[in-house]
Amino acid sequence: MDELYALAGGFAVAFTWYNVALMILGITLGVVIGVLPGLGGANGVAILLPLTFSMEPTSAIIMLTSIYWGALFGGAITAILFNIPGEPWSVATTFDGHPMAQRGRADEALVAAFTSSFVGAIFAVALITFLAPVVAKFALRFGPAEFFAVQFLTFASFIGMGRGSPAKTLASMCLGFALACVGLDGVTGSLRMTFGHDELLNGFKFLVAVIGLFGIGEILTSMEDGLKFSGADAKLKMDAVIRTWRQLPKMFFTFLRSCIVGCWMGITPGGATPASFMGYGLAKRFSKNGNNFGKGELEGVVAPETAAHAAGTAALLPMLTLGIPGSPTAAVLLGGLLIWGLQPGPLLFVEQKDFVWGLIASMYLGNVVGLIMVLTCVPLFAAILRVPFSIIAPVIVVICAIGAYTVNNAMFDVWMMLVFGVMGYLFTKLGYPLPPLVLALVLGDQAESSFRQAMLVSQGDVTVFWSNWLSGSIMTLGVILAFWPLVSGLMARFGKSGRTASAA
């Protein structure tokens, strides 16, 4: 119980009026950053890092982590209201959050998103408090083969668990991979698929694609069908918090699953974005209401948000204990620690006890403060939906353009955003799922390089992925999921004889 004693000391360090004021400031800034596409958590923290140089390290990191919490909360707001994910990890939140808003349940979706974010974060902080050293050791076991196995499983689960046509899912996913390949090849340094155009050197940035596919695509659909927000007329009820909270205990297992997936992905640096997709996919598979997912199911908001925040928080664990950041934002925070003269790693827990436990205590406090702040603002956020669509539509296009431009400071990206917008509209209409495309674009580079590294180590032997129980079991599960639609299709067609054929 040394941890509890140390934690109490940490609270004494963190819980001063000055630090709480910094938390409130940081969370407000973070929510703003999270709402604006193009200003991500990592960007925001990086931009505000210099402001903290004059502060004491503990106060500085409290402020920066609060910005991080705020950004995590804020990403969900635009995802639910406008189908524009403010942050990569809120992409999965749009699947059910936005349909809920269209049905006039925006307030419930927001409360559920914020609450599950909070639960995920607190679960991960508790894990950090008690298991930091043990878990850190586990993360070290991850090599290229294990990374590729996890990524393969994530992609395979789209094919195995998807609702629509598997061939369209596969085509959409491959397009994502192909787009991710464009530009400078990270391993050999050769140029791929640029065809002599310098603009393509940097490749297709995932954020630009997301802003176009979801934001502009949604605007086009809304223009075609007319406004579909029934929330615009619905009276805002102030009891949204209680109404939503009453439904949450039923989803205990969804929370638990997403927490575990999130922590696992955060520690192993899978990151918050794949974690949110996996949490969503698992909930869809195992929930009683799985078939209603995508049409506005509360559980479909809870699952990805819990997982994303558990991952986002757990990502700080390898950063503190090993000096390996689990997410881009954690990497920026790591830079901050070095600037303040703190060397992250196992010794940090011994030499800078006050700092570490102050930070951990501030994670509990920051999330509580953040939850209270965003919950009280839910009616305010939901009121945005009452603004007429003829104002909202051009404003969203402008915000999307700004977001796309800031990714790389390039006009080319703004043009690409428009192209992706048309693509998003077509794909949604024709039943090509967008999430696999987006995820392939995010993880494409990583998946490819871990695949190539693993193959290099084994000199081209594919069995390297089955060389130990960890990657072996993940890979096997992935292969089963990837071929599931084919197998079940054959089974349906040939009955018993098909089952024996597919087993062979």
Added chain:
Amino acid sequence: MSAIDPDQIHDVEAEKPLVSMRAADIGVALLFLLTSAIVIVDSHRLGFAWLPNEGPAPGYFPFYIAVVMGIASLVNLARALPKPEGEEARTMTSVPGFLRMCAIFVPAVVFVFAISWIGIYVSSAIYIAAFMIFVGRFPIWKALAVAFGVSFISFLMFEVWFLVPLPKGPLEAALGY
């Protein structure tokens, strides 16, 4: 443009059809095949063989991805080709529906084009105001107030507080930015 009222719900199925689901499905599947062909051609240039001591050549991964994409698109194409009946014979978009989409998209293209010349703040103000006046039928003063407000707030947010430079034109230069 009086038929375009985005604050109203339209029944696209009931309007004059423009493109059927089948035509769009075939078109998109063909585009996928084209993309797949482009990737395969470039992977071939880069080489997709196994290089001793270097691992897979740069074209290795994209090549197999493109092959899988091609196969999947052929399946999609084969499924879309037979003439559908009943529920399947839906229209994707109608003539008025397409016009409504153009009402936001064509000005958006002009807007993006204008960014390079007059900066993002001025062009977004014009874009928002024009859309509100011509499509939303708002009074001019309301449209101008919203347009100016959005541009001014984004200017403060990006240029002043977060110090993220966005494209600027002659007006900002005249103001000293």
